Amino acid sequence: MTPPTIALAGASGDLGSRIARALVRRGATVRALIRPGTSDSEQTHLKALGLTLVPADPLDAAALTATLEGVSCVVSALNGLRGVIVERQGALLDAAVAAGVPRLIPSDFSEDFTQTQPGDNRNLDLRRELMARADHAQIAVTSILNGAFMDMLGAEMPILQPGIRRVLYWHDADQPLDFTTKDDVAAYVAAAALDGTTPRFLKIAGDSLSARALAATMTEVIRILSISLTNQDSSGLPTPRPEPVSLPLASARISIVFANDSIGVRIIRIPFVSCRNRDSADPSTPRPEPVFLLLAPLEFSGVFNTF
Ligand SMILES: NC(=O)c1ccc[n+]([C@@H]2O[C@H](COP(=O)([O-])OP(=O)(O)OC[C@H]3O[C@@H](n4cnc5c(N)ncnc54)[C@H](OP(=O)(O)O)[C@@H]3O)[C@@H](O)[C@H]2O)c1
Numbered sequence: 001m002t003p004p005t006i007a008l009a010g011a012s013g014d015l016g017s018r019i020a021r022a023l024v025r026r027g028a029t030v031r032a033l034i035r036p037g038t039s040d041s042e043q044t045h046l047k048a049l050g051l052t053l054v055p056a057d058p059l060d061a062a063a064l065t066a067t068l069e070g071v072s073c074v075v076s077a078l079n080g081l082r083g084v085i086v087e088r089q090g091a092l093l094d095a096a097v098a099a100g101v102p103r104l105i106p107s108d109f110s111e112d113f114t115q116t117q118p119g120d121n122r123n124l125d126l127r128r129e130l131m132a133r134a135d136h137a138q139i140a141v142t143s144i145l146n147g148a149f150m151d152m153l154g155a156e157m158p159i160l161q162p163g164i165r166r167v168l169y170w171h172d173a174d175q176p177l178d179f180t181t182k183d184d185v186a187a188y189v190a191a192a193a194l195d196g197t198t199p200r201f202l203k204i205a206g207d208s209l210s211a212r213a214l215a216a217t218m219t220e221v222i223r224i225l226s227i228s229l230t231n232q233d234s235s236g237l238p239t240p241r242p243e244p245v246s247l248p249l250a251s252a253r254i255s256i257v258f259a260n261d262s263i264g265v266r267i268i269r270i271p272f273v274s275c276r277n278r279d280s281a282d283p284s285t286p287r288p289e290p291v292f293l294l295l296a297p298l299e300f301s302g303v304f305n306t307f
Contacts, residue, residue: 004072005029006193007101009092011051012042015109016077018186019193023075024050026190033067033092058091061098068099073193076107085126090133097137105193106130108143109185111178112203142198146185147178147205159211169211178205 006023010016011032023030032046033056043053054067068074074096078084089106096104106127113124113131127143134141148157159168169175180188184206192198 003027003029004194005031005070007031007033007054007068007071007074007096008051008077009033009056009074009089010077010079010107011046011049012038013077013079015079015182015186017046017049018183019075019077019189020046020049020051022183022186022190023193026194028190028194031067031071033064058088061091061095064091064095065098068096068101071096071099071101072196073103073105074101075105075189075193077109077189078107081122082126085123086129089130093130093134093137093139097139101139103140103142103193103196103198104134105142105144105189106134109146111147112145114145114201141200142192143201144185144189144192145201145203146180146188147208148180149185150179150181150206153179159214167211167215173212173215174210176208176210178208180204180206 006028008016008020008023008030011020011030012034020030020032030049030051031054032051034043034046034053036055036057038053046053056064056067058064074092076089076092078088080088085107093104093106108127110124110127113121113127116124118125118128131141131143153160185204188202188204192202
């Protein structure tokens with residue numbers, strides 16, 4: 001059987017390249033839509049992933065439509081504001097409809113924007129705006145709502161504040177927050193892109209935890225760290241334990257590491273434990289295999305306060 005062809009916009013990006021790899025692993029033919037001016041080195045990189053590169057100019061509707069002939073699903077992992085999320089993806093939507101592509105997965109990959117009020121969050125409003133257009137078009141659309149990327153916890157996502165020993169929250173410390181790793185989202189997108197029966201929304205989460213639960217886990221990590229540090233050897237000096245200690249943090253695992261005299265804490269692995277479509281009782285909902293991810297080290301010292 002001929003493998004299905006998936007068109008991918010944004011393959012050069014962080015999530016896009018992960019989706020590309022996941023699609024190739026699943027046996028899809030991936031047509032990467034690249035912008036005019038993409039560098040030779042980037043093109044070489046994308047080809048090495050096993051992608052077929054197709055120049056795509058959003059201003060040339062006829063050419064864009066031609067690039068989508070024979071495609072079974074268009075996946076977008078583009079990133080930006082109105083010019084990308086609404087306008088660039090709008091051009092992609094129009095071309096996909098004109099080419100008779102049956103399905104589109106737009107670049108949503110966010111919290112559930114069907115539950116937020118217009119005006120609350122600009123980025124979610126832009127997604128809702130595209131959704132309003134796409135839902136009136138002759139194409140089936142699947143939005144993947146995965147919460148925050150787990151990989152950003154302790155990095156770009158500032159809710160862990162080691163310097164002031166706090167976990168930050170807004171409004172409600174008990175509000176559950178969904179987290180899913182980038183690789184898990186990518187694996188899920190690939191499964192959904194190749195499944196012609198995916199519903200309008202796939203709401204997934206590697207796990208959910210509140211700011212309070214996160215603070216409690218961090219406090220427990222530090223408690224274990226303190227016990228470890230009070231181990232005495234025969235000389236009476238504190239002896240750093242060489243082996244890592246680890247605790248589960250929702251779907252992440254926090255590992256306490258000792259190196260010479262320094263002590264660090266790293267989130268090291270994210271077992272893919274509970275990715276699920278919470279709105280669907282359909283057991284055929286795609287469930288990619290577990291994947292593991294090495295996260296950027298999260299170094300901190302001190303005790304995280306509980307609330
Ligand atoms: N839930 C979360 O916590 C979370 C966190 C981060 C991102 N996201 C979402 O995940 C999606 C992908 O984000 P990312 O971090 O992977 O983005 P990224 O690394 O910045 O990649 C963006 C991609 O979009 C392309 N692009 C940007 N502007 C374009 C334009 N005007 N025309 C054509 N292509 C354009 C880029 O192409 P070039 O390489 O040519 O520039 C690149 O391939 C977005 O929807 C983003 O909002 C979610």
